[in-house]
Amino acid sequence: MPGPGAAQLLEVWGNGLGQDPVRRALVMLAAAVPDADPDGLVDWPLGRRDTQLLAFRASLFGAGLEAIAQCPGCGMEVVLAFTAADLAAPQYAQSAAPLTVSLERYEATLRPVTSRDLLALDRTNPEQLDSDSASPAETALAARCITAVTEGGAPVDPGTLPPEVLATLGEELGRADPAAATELSVQCPGCGQGWLAPFHIASYLWSELHHWARRLLIDVHTLARAYGWSERDILALPPLRRQAYLGLVAT
Known part of the structure; x- marks a missing residue:
C-alpha cells in the first residue's frame, strides 16, 4: 500500500476516532499532505x-470506488461504480475564488467555505448543509463568508442583512468553490428515474479507513497470539508476508 505505512495509517485512524466529521477530515488531510502546516489546513477551501x-484515497485503496444510492422514486438501492477520474469533471476542476453576487439593492463578495467555517457552526454533521430550505446554520455560514457587502452602494455589516438575503447568498456559495460539492448522476434501473446523488469523499474515505483498521487489528491480534510478536513487529511486515503468516496460522 503506497503512502503511509501500516503503523502510520493506524495512528491516523486512532487520531480520528471520536472526532466530528470536520476534524476527522482534517486528521486525514494532515496525513495526505504531511509537509503542509497543520494549522493552515483548516483554512483550505473545501474543494481543495x-x-x-x-x-x-486513490494512493491508499486504488482509483476505483463503489457506493450505494437509494432511488427517491421506488426506493431501490443502486450500486454505483466509478473512478477518481470520473469525479474530475470540468466544473469541479475550477479553482476556488471570491464571488460577487448582486441581489436587488445588495452586492456581496463571497469567499469559499473552509473547514474553520464549518467548525464555527458547532454542528456534528456539516455534510447536511445542502438541504432544500435555509437553516440558521446555513445563513450563519453565508454571513461568515461575506468579505464585503453594500446596500445601495453603501457598505453594511453582513450581520444586519435580512435572513432572506443571507439565505440566497448561502445558495450562491457553491459557485465560489465548485469542487466543494460533488454529485453523481444516477439512473434507477428499476423505475428509470434519474437524480443527482451527493458524494462526500471525507466520509467515504473515513469509512474505508475504519474498516481497514478494524481488520488490521484482528490480524495483529491473531499473529500476536500465534507467535508472540509485538504490534510493532507485525505492522512492520510487508502486507503480503503478513497475509502469508495469517494463512499458516489458519492451517
Missing part, C-alpha cells in the same frame, strides 16, 4: 481539501 483527500 476534498480534491486532496480523493488523491490520498
Whole structure:
C-alpha cells in the first residue's frame, strides 16, 4: 500500500476516532499532505481539501470506488461504480475564488467555505448543509463568508442583512468553490428515474479507513497470539508476508 505505512495509517485512524466529521477530515488531510502546516489546513477551501483527500484515497485503496444510492422514486438501492477520474469533471476542476453576487439593492463578495467555517457552526454533521430550505446554520455560514457587502452602494455589516438575503447568498456559495460539492448522476434501473446523488469523499474515505483498521487489528491480534510478536513487529511486515503468516496460522 503506497503512502503511509501500516503503523502510520493506524495512528491516523486512532487520531480520528471520536472526532466530528470536520476534524476527522482534517486528521486525514494532515496525513495526505504531511509537509503542509497543520494549522493552515483548516483554512483550505473545501474543494481543495476534498480534491486532496480523493488523491490520498486513490494512493491508499486504488482509483476505483463503489457506493450505494437509494432511488427517491421506488426506493431501490443502486450500486454505483466509478473512478477518481470520473469525479474530475470540468466544473469541479475550477479553482476556488471570491464571488460577487448582486441581489436587488445588495452586492456581496463571497469567499469559499473552509473547514474553520464549518467548525464555527458547532454542528456534528456539516455534510447536511445542502438541504432544500435555509437553516440558521446555513445563513450563519453565508454571513461568515461575506468579505464585503453594500446596500445601495453603501457598505453594511453582513450581520444586519435580512435572513432572506443571507439565505440566497448561502445558495450562491457553491459557485465560489465548485469542487466543494460533488454529485453523481444516477439512473434507477428499476423505475428509470434519474437524480443527482451527493458524494462526500471525507466520509467515504473515513469509512474505508475504519474498516481497514478494524481488520488490521484482528490480524495483529491473531499473529500476536500465534507467535508472540509485538504490534510493532507485525505492522512492520510487508502486507503480503503478513497475509502469508495469517494463512499458516489458519492451517
